[in-house]
Amino acid sequence: MSDRPDFAPSTLVIHSNRSYEKQSNSILFPIHQTATYIHESVGVTKGYGYSRGANPTVNALEQAIAAIEGTKHALCFRSGMSAIHTLCMAVLSAGDHVILSDVIYGGTMRLFYQVLRHFGIEYDYADTSSAEGVEAALKPNTRLIFLETPANPTLKISDIKAICELAQAKGNILVAVDNTFLTPLLQNVLDLGADVAMMSTTKYIDGHNATIGGSLATHDETLTERLRLVRKTIGSIQTPFDSWLALQGMKTLPIRLEAHQKHAGIVAKWLEDHPRVVKVNYPGLDSFPQKKLAEKQQLGFGGMLSFELDASTEDSLHFMDALKLCTCAESLGSVETLATNPATASHCDLTREQREALGISDRLIRLSVGLEAPKDLIADFEQAFAATIGSSK
Structure with missing residues (x-):
């Protein structure tokens, strides 16, 4: 109770x-x-x-x-x-x-x-x-x-x-x-x-x-x-x-969570529609295989997502290095948008084979979407795409 x-x-x-x-x-x-x-x-x-x-x-x-x-x-x-x-x-x-x-x-x-x-x-x-x-x-x-x-x-x-x-x-x-x-x-x-x-x-x-x-x-x-x-x-x-x-x-947790979630939904949808993005993991997307379970037990979809690029591992890491507004750092849940590569950070102790079996490729990028305006985050992604792997397949 x-x-x-x-x-x-x-x-x-x-x-x-x-x-x-x-x-x-x-x-x-x-x-x-x-x-x-x-x-x-x-x-x-x-x-x-x-x-x-x-x-x-x-x-x-x-x-x-x-x-x-x-x-x-x-x-x-x-x-x-x-x-x-x-x-x-x-x-x-x-x-x-x-x-x-x-x-x-x-x-x-x-x-x-x-x-x-x-x-x-x-x-x-x-x-x-x-x-x-x-x-x-x-x-x-x-x-x-x-x-x-x-x-x-x-x-x-x-x-x-x-x-x-x-x-x-x-x-x-x-x-x-x-x-x-x-x-x-x-x-x-x-x-x-x-x-x-x-x-x-x-x-x-x-x-x-x-x-x-x-x-x-x-x-x-x-x-x-x-x-x-x-x-x-x-x-x-x-x-x-x-x-x-x-x-x-x-004390500001509810209003922050509301903004994190709103911004994450916008960014996730933009990434999913981008020609150089292979996959986006975000429970709020219709493409997410467990969306119904998320809707059943969660009151929202949160501010976390991950995505994989149509690029080599080296170019994916170059993409992260090219980000200017998004910060490359471990941790999550902050007002700043943080990007990390799990293969070299949180899950670096696993072998590549172990990571791949779990859906954690070396190209996977985890994003903790912050409180910045989504249009500014998207502009940062666009310039990073242009500077590294291009904007189209």
Whole structure:
């Protein structure tokens, strides 16, 4: 059951669960840049003892995220990867098995392959576009299903509700969803049955390339306390200053998402119609094979897309270098439009054969569409085409 107040999103991000500082009545919650807290008497505190365990500014961000997730429980971490790592440390033991989306962020793949497998945690990738693909990968020791939807960088979509129903029927299997691309304002994964909602708050929550952070949200109070214990123990809590900046960015999240999505739709359609573009991955296009599933479980199509040029890998990379307004940089979800080549960035640890099998060619360009005017972005693409591979086949 959702704990989300009956507010419109623009009201929700500004006022729901909002914390105020009582001493000065500052309209902005202050940065509590402190390591420790004074005990009122021996063993008696105001709920804070040491900032590795909890911090008022971090807590203010957690309350704000819990509000948009529609729950009472959210925790913030030093990065999105730190959030995933903490989740795994909290719920998995040696010998447990995890199912991962076959198309997923390269950092998540690296966590399992280069770190967690050395601690006896097993994992397999599965086609999570349907419950059948997940069921085929289940094992008696499966403890966690970790989905990323829409997936980075092909925008492949997992059927969240069907997979959660499968997990619940099997029992003792948690479902966690990386919802970074959409946030709960465009896809509420807890409402769809997930046990844990994860985000890299670095992206759309912050929105300004100013912080690194991650979050986990759940309805399960026992799981929350377990996550809190592990976070405190391994020291993965978000920093006060990054939390404060993310709080400010989050207040404009709905209006930013609206613009990101509008601009992405315009750019995606223009790219799809361009003679030197072979393919565009964007759930809002009629050509996207999973558009109906996107319409079923999402409240919007978001600001992320990827596309492949009718060009060699070398010329595709030259095209990216020729962009002047769009910035070639990793990350996403910011006011600036960011372009990246997954083969040399997020998924560089995979072999070419592995990437090709997932639809991630060396020519694929991922685009996080920003808040610039679409006509200016299109003009930038046009000059990059003209400067590198030409405008027609």
